[in-house]
Structures are given as structure tokens and as C-alpha cells.
């Protein structure tokens with residue numbers, strides 16, 4: 001049966017802004033309070049989606065969340081009209097207010113962990129929204145993420161949706177950003193690799209000391225159980241605590257996989273050799289291409305700055321692989337040199353395409369952060385909400401929707417403007433019609 005891998009990119013929301021909310025994410029901290037352009041951000045994302053569609057890939061889109069999150073602000077004690085809630089919260093608790101305005105749901109690599117039907121015991125595609133407990137602004141996402149996923153993959157014959165893990169740091173889960181699947185073909189059972197930052201219950205184990213490890217082993221194990229994965233084809237690897245302390249806040253900032261390729265930095269993992277041996281053993285007879293980037297070629301700092309590993313490795317219809325990289329990689333001498341050389345080597349990666357996603361990069365989100373991968377059979381793909389798939393018509397529709405509703409520029413002061421709340425809700429209400437999602441937002445219910 002033919003299977004494809006579909007990238008579901010997050011559409012950037014109308015309140016895209018830089019608030020320095022993510023301790024441990026260097027770009028987020030460095031760009032705190034810079035002015036943003038929601039319109040440009042959304043368009044950069046749409047152009048990447050359209051380009052992948054034009055390369056012959058199946059491309060989907062996931063709706064953003066509604067912000068400012070008035071419901072959460074009310075839950076935290078702000079009362080009165082919506083305008084009053086905005087004014088009071090921004091004056092009396094500015095940090096809390098900014099966290100409730102983040103458009104962070106755009107990074108759909110953190111929306112959920114997905115296991116394709118070939119890997120699961122019941123033969124369904126499994127989804128568990130990430131609870132994102134480590135950052136308050138991101139912990140506001142899982143419930144609505146779950147609704148968006150259920151409206152996008154709306155067929156219980158093929159799709160199994162789980163509730164996110166308990167909202168507690170012991171089960172801190174960041175979704176697909178810490179999960180990679182290797183397989184010989186998308187339709188064949190693969191090896192699911194979960195990369196965790198620390199052990200929650202055994203604190204004697206190594207852990208970072210400067211920045212937080214957002215993902216726990218126990219959370220990864222719970223996802224594997226929920227998805228009905230086989231122990232024989234599941235691998236749990238600890239991320240190197242030292243690289244977390246240097247700013248590698250998710251595994252997808254230091255390694256990425258596709259089919260029979262694992263592209264990783266020399267310092268990515270804690271116990272690299274054992275991890276790679278286990279992957280190869282569980283993968284079977286076919287050889288995995290372990291493409292290691294040495295510190296000598298690209299330092300961890302340069303990898304964080306350019307997001308060399310937050311690239312998408314995709315399999316083109318021709319069977320060759322392409323790497324989808326941010327233009328920041330092209331602008332770095334060492335990284336662009338590395339990539340030009342990589343595509344001439346004996347690995348399946350034969351092309352590199354650069355995309356300007358700088359609006360997202362300034363918050364620490366590269367091309368791979370912007371997408372959630374879902375490998376599906378033709379039947380499963382047929383059961384997906386078709387309005388969420390990108391074709392020329394849908395791309396044009398979404399572009400005009402952005403033109404109509406998004407602001408060119410946004411600063412902190414704009415976020416408390418009640419008019420922005422009205423604009424955002426009007427935009428998202430219209431979006432749910434374009435994407436045929438139903439009433440997924442709290443303000444619609």
C-alpha cells in the first residue's frame with residue numbers, strides 16, 4: 001500500500017510577537033521585545049508550504065490558537081469586559097499578560113507526537129498532544145491543539161486521539177520535537193526514537209544544570225505505551241545534558257531523521273554509541289545512514305545559531321532526499337560549506353533548498369519546528385479533512401486571508417489593544433470556515 005509523509009505546518013497566528021518567554025531558548029531571549037511582523041511571518045510560512053507542495057510533496061496546514069488568551073487571564077483573576085481584562089492584566093501582571101499573547105502554537109513540531117499506523121498495535125494513526133508544561137505560555141496550548149487535531153484528522157476508523165499527559169513537570173512532553181521515526185519506507189513498521197532530557201523520578205541520573213530539560217523519560221515512555229508501540233522497535237535516548245545547557249532546548253535543534261537517515265551532531269546524545277547500536281539493531285538488516293556532523297566542522301553554537309539540524313529532510317517523489325534549511329544556514333560560511341559538501345557525499349541527501357523563515361527563527365523556530373509529520377496510507381490521507389491540505393487554490397485563499405486580517409507590525413503595546421483581539425477573533429472565525437474545522441476556539445463555544 002502506498003504511503004506518504006505529510007508535513008502539517010503551523011499557520012502563524014495574528015499575534016506573532018517576541019516576548020522572551022523561553023528560558024533556555026537563546027533566540028527567544030535575545031529577541032525579547034523586538035517588533036514582529038505577523039503578516040510577514042505568516043507569509044514566510046505559507047511560502048514554505050507552497051514550495052513543498054510544488055516539489056511534489058503532500059502538504060497540510062494546522063490552524064493557530066486564539067490569542068490573547070482571555071479565558072486564562074480570567075482564570076487568573078482578571079475580570080470585567082474583554083477590554084478591561086486586557087488593560088488590567090497588561091498593567092498589573094505584564095509578564096503573565098505577554099505569555100497569554102504568544103503565537104507559539106505555530107511551532108507544530110511541539111503540537112503532538114504522532115505514530116503512524118504501521119507502528120501501532122491497533123493499526124491506527126495515534127496522536128497525543130504535547131502538554132508543554134515547562135513553559136507557562138506553551139502549557140496553554142494542548143487542549144485546543146487536541147481539538148484542532150481532531151477536526152483535521154476526523155475519522156475514528158483511522159485516527160486515534162489521546163488526551164495530553166498529566167500537566168506536571170514529571171511528565172513534561174514536547175511532542176514530535178523530541179521524537180524521530182526511521183523506516184525503510186513510510187508504510188513499513190519503523191523504529192520510533194524518543195529523545196528525553198532527564199529522568200523525572202530518579203534525580204541521581206545526569207541532567208542539565210543551567211537550562212531546563214523539557215522532556216522526561218517517563219513522558220516519552222507513556223507516549224510509547226499509549227500509542228501501542230512495540231519494545232522491539234522503540235528506542236529511548238538521553239539528550240546530552242551539556243548541549244541543553246548550551247541552548248539546545250529540543251532534540252530537533254541538534255538532530256533530525258528521515259527514513260534510513262539520522263542526521264545528528266557529534267555532541268547530540270549522552271551515550272551515542274549505544275544509542276546508535278540499538279537503533280541499527282532494531283532497524284534490521286538494512287543499513288541506517290548515520291550522518292554525523294563533527295564539532296570541528298560545525299560547533300554546537302553555530303548549529304544553534306543557524307539551525308542546521310532544524311532542517312526538514314524530505315523524500316522527494318524521485319526517491320532522492322532534500323534538506324529544507326533556513327537561509328540562516330546559507331549565510332554561515334561553515335554551515336553552507338558543510339551542506340554543499342553533504343549533497344555530494346554517499347548519503348540519500350542530494351538537494352538543499354533554503355527558505356527565509358526569519359520571523360520564526362527570531363523566536364527559536366526553524367523549518368522543522370514549523371511542521372508536524374504524519375505518515376499515512378492513501379486511505380488515511382483520504383480521511384483527512386481535505387480543506388487542510390495545501391494546493392494552489394488553498395494557498396491563494398490563505399494568502400488573501402492573511403492580507404485581509406494581519407498587521408504588518410506588532411510591538412508589546414499593540415497586544416493590549418482590544419481592537420487586536422477583535423481582529424484576531426474575526427480572522428480565526430473565518431479561518432475555521434476556510435479549513436472546515438468547526439468551533440475549535442473557546443470564543444466560538
Ligand code: SUG
Pocket residue numbers: 017018019020021022025028029102104107109110135138177249250252253363364365366368369370
Ligand atoms: O518553545 N519559542 C518556542 C520555539 C519552539 C521551537 N520548536 C522546536 N524546536 N520544535 C519554544 O521555545 C518563544 C516565544 C517568545 O519568546 O515570544 C517560543 O515560545
